[in-house]
Amino acid sequence: xxxxxxxxxxLVKPSQTLSLTCAISGDSVSSKSAAWDWIRQSxxxxxEWLGRTYYRSKWYNEYAVSVKSRITINPDTSxxxxxxxxxxxxxxxxxxxxxxxxxxxxxxxxxxxxxxxSS
Amino acid sequence: xxxxxxxxxxxxxxxxxxxxSCSGSSSNIGxxxxxxxxxxxxxxxxxxxxxxxxxxxxxxxxxxxxxxxTSASLAISGLQSEDEAEYYCAAWxxxxxxxxxxxxxxxxxx
Numbered sequence: 001x002x003x004x005x006x007x008x009x010x011l012v013k014p015s016q017t018l019s020l021t022c023a024i025s026g027d028s029v030s031s032k033s034a035a036w037d038w039i040r041q042s043x044x045x046x047x048e049w050l051g052r053t054y055y056r057s058k059w060y061n062e063y064a065v066s067v068k069s070r071i072t073i074n075p076d077t078s079x080x081x082x083x084x085x086x087x088x089x090x091x092x093x094x095x096x097x098x099x100x101x102x103x104x105x106x107x108x109x110x111x112x113x114x115x116x117x118s119s
Numbered sequence: 120x121x122x123x124x125x126x127x128x129x130x131x132x133x134x135x136x137x138x139x140s141c142s143g144s145s146s147n148i149g150x151x152x153x154x155x156x157x158x159x160x161x162x163x164x165x166x167x168x169x170x171x172x173x174x175x176x177x178x179x180x181x182x183x184x185x186x187x188x189t190s191a192s193l194a195i196s197g198l199q200s201e202d203e204a205e206y207y208c209a210a211w212x213x214x215x216x217x218x219x220x221x222x223x224x225x226x227x228x229x
Contacts, residue, residue, distance in 0.1 A: 046121050049218035064217045098163055105154040105169040112163050
């Protein structure tokens with residue numbers, strides 16, 4: 001049974017970088033049949049897909065247009081996890097952030113991390 | 120403003136059948152499959168229908184899904200109090216090259 005354990009600070013200052021990690025158990029970040037996504041949810045924007053990383057003989061990343069200039073999603077094969085970095089955050093980036101395993105659909109969700117953006 | 124359009128609310132009494140619609144366009148629902156997620160208060164979303172009409176193991180057969188053209192529907196028959204939740208549709212959008220969601224439908228069991 002796949003489980004995703006999220007970690008990272010719940011408070012980020014404006015203009016700084018939001019960093020979260022998602023540790024995978026029961027599967028491998030290098031799986032050739034899965035992708036590893038980040039999705040956020042806020043009252044104003046609803047559910048918003050941010051991007052994903054996946055391995056198909058080499059690593060691929062895909063990012064939402066809305067955050068493409070500010071986002072990085074990286075796998076860490078040594079620790080079997082993947083991470084999210086979102087630069088230059090503003091109050092608009094405040095949300096619950098979820099890491100998700102996808103296999104053509106969003107199959108397993110992490111529990112979510114509430115991120116507040118405030119000085 | 121979500122890319123996929125859902126009614127903000129739906130309701131039914133125990134035992135009834137309710138349907139929730141999801142409207143999209145040729146670049147998302149028109150070309151790709153639709154999934155449905157259930158979100159109970161304070162929890163993460165949970166997949167209840169994938170690939171238009173497939174149920175993950177453990178999801179009761181009271182849940183069913185369908186798709187026609189650029190619209191999809193989630194139906195819940197034999198409504199139970201534990202079905203009270205927010206429901207979201209999701210699909211890949213070929214133009215945006217990303218996943219898009221509906222704004223969610225809050226289902227109330229009266």
